[in-house]
Amino acid sequence: MLADLLPAGVATAEALADPRSAVLYPEEEELIRDSVAKRREEFTTVRWCARRAMAELGLPPAPVLPGHRGAPRWAPSVVGSLTHCAGYRGAALARSAAYASIGIDAEPNQPLPEGILDSIALPAEGRWVRRLLAERPETRWDRLLFSLKEAVYKTWFPYVGRELDFGDALVTVDPDGGGFAAQILLPAGARLATDPREFHGRWLAEGGLLLSAIALESTTLPAAAPRGAGTTTRTAVRTAV
Numbered sequence: 001m002l003a004d005l006l007p008a009g010v011a012t013a014e015a016l017a018d019p020r021s022a023v024l025y026p027e028e029e030e031l032i033r034d035s036v037a038k039r040r041e042e043f044t045t046v047r048w049c050a051r052r053a054m055a056e057l058g059l060p061p062a063p064v065l066p067g068h069r070g071a072p073r074w075a076p077s078v079v080g081s082l083t084h085c086a087g088y089r090g091a092a093l094a095r096s097a098a099y100a101s102i103g104i105d106a107e108p109n110q111p112l113p114e115g116i117l118d119s120i121a122l123p124a125e126g127r128w129v130r131r132l133l134a135e136r137p138e139t140r141w142d143r144l145l146f147s148l149k150e151a152v153y154k155t156w157f158p159y160v161g162r163e164l165d166f167g168d169a170l171v172t173v174d175p176d177g178g179g180f181a182a183q184i185l186l187p188a189g190a191r192l193a194t195d196p197r198e199f200h201g202r203w204l205a206e207g208g209l210l211l212s213a214i215a216l217e218s219t220t221l222p223a224a225a226p227r228g229a230g231t232t233t234r235t236a237v238r239t240a241v
C-alpha cells in the first residue's frame, strides 16, 4: 500500500502483523525495556520494516534510535519516516541526495474522538471534512485530515527542526485522485527563507486503514539548506521573534 503512495527511489516496507523473526539491537532493546507489550510490538516491527527498507536501498542494517523530539535518527545519507497504528506498521526511506525529507502516517479509518476535529482543523478544512463526511461516509475524512497533518509534521520536523502546530498548515485534499497539498501558514517572523512553503503527497483508504505519505524532493525547496540545519534554524528564529 505504502509503495503506491511514494515515488521511485523511496524504499518502503510494511507489516500487518508482528513477525516473530523481528529482533532489536541492544541499544533499541534498552529503550523499551520497561514498555508495555503493545509498544514493544510496534517499536520492534516498525524497525524490522526500516531494516527491510535499508536493504532495498543497498544499506547495511542499523539501529533506529530516537533523536530530537522523538524523530528517528538516520545515517547522513538517508532520510525516512516510521508509522504504526493498530494492525499496521510502515517505514519509508530514501537517499538524502534525492529527497530532503519523508513523512508517513497510518491511522484506522475510524472517527476521531469527539471534539478533536475542531482542535486540529482550520475553518476551511472543517468545511471540506464535513461536506465529504456527508457525501462519502465510507472514508473518515476527519481522521484523514489528522493523518495528513501528521505526515506534514513528520516531513517538516526532521528537515526544519522546529515545531509546527495543527493550525500552521492548510490542507486540501483531492477526494478522487488520492492527492493532497499542505500550505505552510507561518507568519513572516516565524519562518525562514529555506523553510518548505508547501507539501504535496498522496493518501489512500484501504483495508480499514488510512495512509498518508509525502516525499519532499530536494529540488522543490526554495533554497538549499544543509541537512541538520535544524539547530541553526531554531536559533535564528528565536533571535528573529
Ligand SMILES: CC(C)(COP(=O)(O)OP(=O)(O)OC[C@H]1O[C@@H](n2cnc3c(N)ncnc32)[C@H](O)[C@@H]1OP(=O)(O)O)[C@@H](O)C(=O)NCCC(=O)NCCS
Pocket: 042, 043, 046, 066, 068, 069, 070, 071, 072, 081, 082, 083, 084, 085, 104, 105, 106, 149, 150, 152, 153, 154, 155, 157, 158, 164, 165, 166, 167, 168, 169
Ligand atoms: C510525533 C507524532 C507526529 C507521531 O505521530 P503518531 O500518529 O502519534 O504516531 P505514528 O505511529 O504515526 O508515528 C510514530 C513515529 O513517529 C516518529 N516520530 C516521533 N517524533 C517525531 C518527530 N518529531 N518528527 C518526525 N517523526 C517523529 C517516530 O519514528 C515514531 O516511532 P517510534 O517511536 O517507534 O520511533 C505525533 O505524536 C505528534 O507529536 N504530533 C503533533 C505535531 C503535529 O502533528 N502537528 C501538525 C502540524 S500540521
